[in-house]
Amino acid sequence: MQHNPYELGLERNAANFAALSPLSYLARAADVYPNRIASVHGTLRRTWAETYTRCRRLGSALAARGIGVGDTVAVMLPNIPEMLEVHFGVPMCGAVLNTLNVRLDAEAIAFMLAHGEAKVLITDREFSDTIEKALRLVQKRPLVIDVDDPQYEGGKLLGTLNYEQLLGEGDPDYAWQLPADEWQAISLNYTSGTTGNPKGVVYHHRGAYLNAVCNVLAWDMGQHPVYLWTLPMFHCNGWCFPWTLAAAVGTSVSLRAVRPEPIFAAIKEEKVNHFCGAPIVLNMLNNAPAELKTGIDHPVKVMTAGAAPPAAVIEGMERMGFKVTHVYGLTETYGPCVSCAEQDGWDALPIDQQARIKSRQGVRAPMQEGLMVADPTTLEPVPQDGRTLGEVFMRGNVVMKGYLKNPAATDEAFAGGWFHSGDLAVWHADGYIEIKDRSKDIVISGGENISTIEVEDVLYRHPAVMEAAVVARPDSKWGETPCAYVTLKPGAEDTTEADVIAFCKTQMAGYKVPKTVVFGPLPKTSTGKIQKFILRNQAKELGSLS
Incomplete structure (x- = not known):
């Protein structure tokens, strides 16, 4: 066995090694900048x-x-x-x-x-x-x-x-x-x-x-x-x-309620220069009264994630003078681990074209080791042609330890040495990924994930419901909202959309309640499985709920 001199007498010790923890950022902020404002x-x-x-x-x-x-x-x-x-x-x-x-x-x-x-x-x-x-x-x-x-x-x-x-x-x-x-x-x-x-x-x-x-x-x-x-x-x-914010020794400005008035007031009064939010927040600011938007005389950066932001939402923010960065991630990746990193020349493009480019999810963030779009079974990367669909996979230090008390789910999520996101995307020639669908059928409403299975479970509890399936319907305010397709039991044909929605409101948090209910037979395969892709297309054809 070959001798390695770089391992001899060079062990880690208290002088040359410390566990990485964000607690260190707080101690440094207080030591170096004790009088800087941390909280407002x-x-x-x-x-x-x-x-x-x-x-x-x-x-x-x-x-x-x-x-x-x-x-x-x-x-x-x-x-x-x-x-x-x-x-x-x-x-x-x-x-x-x-x-x-x-x-x-x-x-x-x-x-x-x-x-x-x-x-x-x-x-x-x-x-x-x-x-x-x-x-x-x-x-x-x-x-x-x-x-x-x-x-x-x-x-x-x-x-x-x-x-x-x-x-x-x-x-x-x-x-x-x-x-x-x-x-x-x-x-x-x-x-x-x-x-x-x-x-x-x-x-x-x-x-x-x-x-x-x-x-x-x-x-x-x-x-x-x-x-x-x-x-x-x-x-x-x-x-x-x-x-x-401890690492950057920044200032946290609190906000108990997310409304246009206090947001614009804080930006002006506290000189806020960074904030994050789902596309719904950006859309709310875009549609705020013009008088609220006046008087901002400093640069403001916005980071957005959740349901993919419509290009029009990004365009509206850029027209207000806010610089938008689109990021993507999951709870399992500490939040954002993919960023639509801006390239030289993007600023020279027409603003609508900029918005389209920035609505892609992007490339791996600086501390993310691996990102790929690949076949979900073989883990073979898909061509970077902007057309071939595959699953998004990540690996590295900003992927979770695993799921608490759930080793089977942890093993499944990490199969093949990559984290399986369950999101389907294409990979562009420039290396940027763009999500096209969610294999888990999750509805992302106002930045919050809603399980369609959970909503369906409630619908099936309604005494008049025989069958139910839930998919996402585009929504101009929330990005997406649950759309329920329901087959009623014989004799219950007088049940209305309002009846179903009222029942759901008694069973779950308000944001999970379907905003749309469509009655009729559900499309199925020969083995009786509901064909959700057909329902998703139908929900898109209904148009954006406003």
Whole structure:
């Protein structure tokens, strides 16, 4: 065996190796720029030094209550400073952060609390109705902590103590440690559930660290960006932007409700220069009254993902003077891992042509090792001809650890050494991918995934429904909305679209409810399988819902 001198006496040690964790970004921000503003929430301003102290108090208080490695801390919070703080304070004590989708119903929340074995739940008064119902459904009630935000009126306190009281129990000089292993879990994010119950996607410290700085590079953010939280921080940990903002020592501007007035006001008053959002947010801003759009005299960068944004939406934003970057990813890839990286010469193209190019999903982001469009069975890459359809595959450090307590689903997702996205795309000659369909039949509405199987399950519970199938229908506001095709039982022919929609509203979160119901026989194969591709075409022919 040949001797390798580069392995002799050159072992890793405390002087030359540290586990990668976004907690390091927070410590550096507080050390180097202690007086820079980290959080803005109405009249509230907190510096990075103050934020670091509060995060240390949180980590210390949780540790004192027995929370540590392998424990889950769930949070049901809007985009407020406390939501930023839990991204650091929870992993400081070794625990795993589970950010809950605030749009979900009590049953879904209860499932996540139970499946993730949450020891602590930090929640806001705004969601007290849902959380109160969810807590009745779980066998083991977690320690409940209330965030009592004075900017919200209504709701009620459910917890043993409030967030500020919990911080009061903590040590501002808490000697937190980096994880013993950077592969250690940092967060748990539930998918919307394509086949029944949602799957728990587990992120590690290494991936969070790398995707945080990947955002800086892919978006050319530089240092000290001012970032407006139009993207839900619960969604893929806000695409890792809480950690990104610590790396870039930026400012988080909170936004409890995503509406044109406060968005444009914040851009003008706080000099916001970066924000993210689904195409629905961009479309909302495009269609805002002209008087709201005046007075913006600085560059603003926008990152968008979710349902592929129509070229017209991107064009509208560019005409307003906002620079749009289109990205793509999944919960399983820490959010964005593909970016429509802009090339020299694009700016010289007519704006409508620019918009068409920018509506493609793009190329691998700086920290993503592998991206390909390939045959889903053989994993043979498809020709880069812009026509041949294949599945999108990724690999690298910004792919999840796997699915919590679901080794079979994890193995299936990673078969062949690549992550199987389930999204179908073409590969262009310039290396950019463009998604054409979703093999899992997911509906992406307002940036949120909706399982057609889940909606169909509810439809089948209606006493008048004999058969049901759900597909996506184009929607000018939401990108896509669920469209239900229903065959009624004999004798139930007087059932109306309004009847079906009203029933669904009692069974699931509002955004999952079909906006369109079409009655009639369903197209099937000779073996009785519903032919969804026919229904998808029919839904497109219905035109865009507005």
